[in-house]
Amino acid sequence: MSVLPIVQWPDARLKAMCDPVGGEDMRALAADMLETIYAAPGRGLAGPQVGVLRRIFVMDAGWKEGTPTPRICLDPVIQPLGDAVATLEEGCLSIPDRPVQVTRPARVRLTYRDLDGAAQSVELEGAEAAIAQHEADHLDGKLIID
Ligand code: NI
Numbered sequence: 001m002s003v004l005p006i007v008q009w010p011d012a013r014l015k016a017m018c019d020p021v022g023g024e025d026m027r028a029l030a031a032d033m034l035e036t037i038y039a040a041p042g043r044g045l046a047g048p049q050v051g052v053l054r055r056i057f058v059m060d061a062g063w064k065e066g067t068p069t070p071r072i073c074l075d076p077v078i079q080p081l082g083d084a085v086a087t088l089e090e091g092c093l094s095i096p097d098r099p100v101q102v103t104r105p106a107r108v109r110l111t112y113r114d115l116d117g118a119a120q121s122v123e124l125e126g127a128e129a130a131i132a133q134h135e136a137d138h139l140d141g142k143l144i145i146d
Contacts (some may be wrong), residue, residue, distance in 0.1 A: 001031045003039045003087040004050040009095045018046075018053045021074045026056055027115050033058040042093045044131045046138030049094050057135035061128045064087070073112035073120075073144040078136050081123060082104035088130045090144050100144040104133045 005032045007013055029052060035046045037060060046058035060070045086106035110132045111121045124132055134144065 001035045003118075004032050004036045005042070006021060006045075006093050007051055008035055009092075009143065009145070013048050013051055013053060014094055014138070014143060016048055016053045017141050018048060018055045018139040021054050021094075021113075023055055023117065024054075025115075026054075026072075029117060030056065032060055033072055034060065034072070037093075038063065040093050042091075043064050043127070044094060044135045046113055046135045048138055048141070055139045057132075057138065059128070059131045059135055061126075061131055071122075071132075073110065073132075074114070076110060076132070076139070077113040077135050078133055079109045079111070080120065081107040081109055086126075086130065087126065090130060092144055093132070095143065095145060098145065102130070102134070102144055104130055108133060 033045050044078040046057040047054045055075045056070050062069045084106040087101055089099045090102045107125045108129045110124055114120050127142050
């Protein structure tokens with residue numbers, strides 16, 4: 001495993017619409033991406049942030065507090081659950097030292113495929129919901145400063 005260089009704004013790759021992963025093996029990339037967020041340190045990282053314009057992100061909302069919850073999400077889809085919204089301060093490893101208050105749906109369903117190709121679906125709230133939405137936005141070229 002290795003720590004990957006993180007693409008910095010305003011690199012044009014951060015504005016790209018990413019392609020599906022499909023059946024491609026993402027194990028090595030995913031392991032490197034998780035190592036990269038632990039080194040950064042951060043809580044989430046999406047493909048274009050390491051120069052890979054594919055629909056993959058990794059996140060771990062709790063590791064800094066000693067409760068690691070790593071997720072590796074391929075071809076993720078996010079659906080809001082209910083009308084409640086939440087505003088949290090978000091940072092982005094591609095836009096250092098520029099935290100932004102972002103309002104998003106407070107609860108979401110995250111559907112994705114794992115590294116084995118198995119369909120997964122989880123309900124997220126709090127920081128996990130915000131991180132998943134932030135990372136999914138990256139796959140559509142959308143940043144917190146947009
Ligand atoms: Ni980001």
